[in-house]
Amino acid sequence: MIRTFLYTISVSLALLSAFSLQAQVKPASPAGDTIRLTKPAQDSTLRRQATPPRKQDSIAARKQARPTPPVTRLPDSVYYVPGGLRVGVDISRFALLYFQPYRTDVTFQADARINKKLYGAIEMGYNRTSHSDTSYTYKGNGMYATIGVDYDFLKKRDKDEKNMVFAGIRYGFARNSYEVPNYRIISDYWGSDITGSYPKTSMTAHWIELCMGIRVEALKNFFLGWGIREKIMLSSSADDAFPPIVIPGFGSGNKRSQFDMTYTVSYYFPLYKLKVSESREPRKKKD
Amino acid sequence: MKYIPGLIAILLMSVFAACEDETKTCDQTLISDLGINFKRDTLDGFIIKDTIWPKVTMYAIGKDTIVNRQPRSSVFVALNPLADSSMFYLRLDSAAVADTLIFRYARKPNFVSAGCGFATFYTLDTVICTFNTIDYLRINNKEVNSTNDTHVSLYYIR
Numbered sequence: 001m002i003r004t005f006l007y008t009i010s011v012s013l014a015l016l017s018a019f020s021l022q023a024q025v026k027p028a029s030p031a032g033d034t035i036r037l038t039k040p041a042q043d044s045t046l047r048r049q050a051t052p053p054r055k056q057d058s059i060a061a062r063k064q065a066r067p068t069p070p071v072t073r074l075p076d077s078v079y080y081v082p083g084g085l086r087v088g089v090d091i092s093r094f095a096l097l098y099f100q101p102y103r104t105d106v107t108f109q110a111d112a113r114i115n116k117k118l119y120g121a122i123e124m125g126y127n128r129t130s131h132s133d134t135s136y137t138y139k140g141n142g143m144y145a146t147i148g149v150d151y152d153f154l155k156k157r158d159k160d161e162k163n164m165v166f167a168g169i170r171y172g173f174a175r176n177s178y179e180v181p182n183y184r185i186i187s188d189y190w191g192s193d194i195t196g197s198y199p200k201t202s203m204t205a206h207w208i209e210l211c212m213g214i215r216v217e218a219l220k221n222f223f224l225g226w227g228i229r230e231k232i233m234l235s236s237s238a239d240d241a242f243p244p245i246v247i248p249g250f251g252s253g254n255k256r257s258q259f260d261m262t263y264t265v266s267y268y269f270p271l272y273k274l275k276v277s278e279s280r281e282p283r284k285k286k287d
Numbered sequence: 288m289k290y291i292p293g294l295i296a297i298l299l300m301s302v303f304a305a306c307e308d309e310t311k312t313c314d315q316t317l318i319s320d321l322g323i324n325f326k327r328d329t330l331d332g333f334i335i336k337d338t339i340w341p342k343v344t345m346y347a348i349g350k351d352t353i354v355n356r357q358p359r360s361s362v363f364v365a366l367n368p369l370a371d372s373s374m375f376y377l378r379l380d381s382a383a384v385a386d387t388l389i390f391r392y393a394r395k396p397n398f399v400s401a402g403c404g405f406a407t408f409y410t411l412d413t414v415i416c417t418f419n420t421i422d423y424l425r426i427n428n429k430e431v432n433s434t435n436d437t438h439v440s441l442y443y444i445r
Binding site: 096099100101102131133135136138183184187189190192194196198241242243245252254 | 308309347365398401407
């Protein structure tokens with residue numbers, strides 16, 4: 001279990017580092033745009049000069065023969081935006097303990113900027129579920145991880161602004177083990193009281209999350225984030241006769257989809273700058 | 288803009304639903320009860336209608352009465368979780384001759400939900416009955432679990 005968790009952490013960190021490194025070595029935009037565009041204009045001028053003018057349109061030809069000024073394109077605007085790693089904790093999981101006292105969750109989130117709009121995001125967490133009443137006793141614990149991307153829709157007022165309004169998609173994976181040390185099935189009509197236990201069982205689950213939310217820089221490099229997400233189960237190896245009460249990271253064990261919300265507090269480590277090149281040409285209007 | 292309050296209300300409801308303590312409520316009305324309904328066959332199987340019998344009495348042999356002289360079109364009974372068969376007495380009317388039904392099944396403990404806990408689920412194997420008032424029967428669904436299905440239909444030709 002611990003080995004799987006450590007393996008997941010190392011793979012996720014490696015992926016994030018890869019994203020970050022790749023983001024820094026972004027290829028520069030081709031510098032010869034201006035030459036490439038001016039060439040055809042010169043060529044056409046030469047071609048026109050080479051063609052002998054006919055009598056009837058000699059005036060027009062003379063007009064055309066005049067050298068046209070070369071169409072120059074403005075060079076791309078190149079600037080740098082801050083890039084870095086944002087690491088945080090989902091504090092809504094602690095509030096959840098008040099509503100669902102049988103579950104204890106800890107969730108860590110991290111995201112790194114890949115380019116101007118795209119962020120790679122991972123999330124890792126732990127869940128422990130413990131419930132006991134007159135009918136049964138349940139114990140379970142497990143780990144989960146999600147990995148995905150967030151797309152930032154916010155039009156920035158300043159290139160250094162790090163606030164986000166995002167939508168994203170994640171793939172989630174959880175491994176959970178659970179058991180019922182004792183249960184009772186009472187039938188009032190038949191006057192029966194059956195007791196039993198369910199042995200420790202392990203299960204894995206895979207799901208997809210669609211999420212959206214905001215991240216706001218409340219203090220310098222200190223962020224507050226709010227988000228909602230819909231989780232859709234892809235597959236679960238849980239036994240139909242005994243599904244877990246809680247699947248770590250997903251939620252209720254007997255549901256195929258689950259709505260959830262997050263409230264994160266995170267710190268941003270400014271590690272690198274990302275080169276962004278944008279065309280300064282006015283966008284063509286559609287006819 | 289006028290939809291924003293509605294959207295916020297839906298979001299809040301979803302959040303509360305997501306935060307619901309599932310161990311507190313059992314959302315199943317009937318858990319692993321066998322459903323039996325009564326049908327009248329008036330034209331050799333071509334016209335079959337649900338029927339209400341005026342004074343239905345039903346109980347497991349040697350146990351308390353489940354239904355006592357009540358008008359019913361269906362009955363839900365609990366199967367014996369300690370044995371692989373259950374025997375029931377069924378009289379549809381005070382003037383009708385009573386029938387006996389024997390259900391044979393396999394049992395398995397099942398986790399219903401966090402709120403309901405465990406229940407015994409059954410898989411029906413055979414239904415044996417006397418044909419004093421009953422003319423024929425049909426097993427509609429062999430799985431007796433937490434769904435409120437009608438598992439067996441009893442037919443009466445009139």
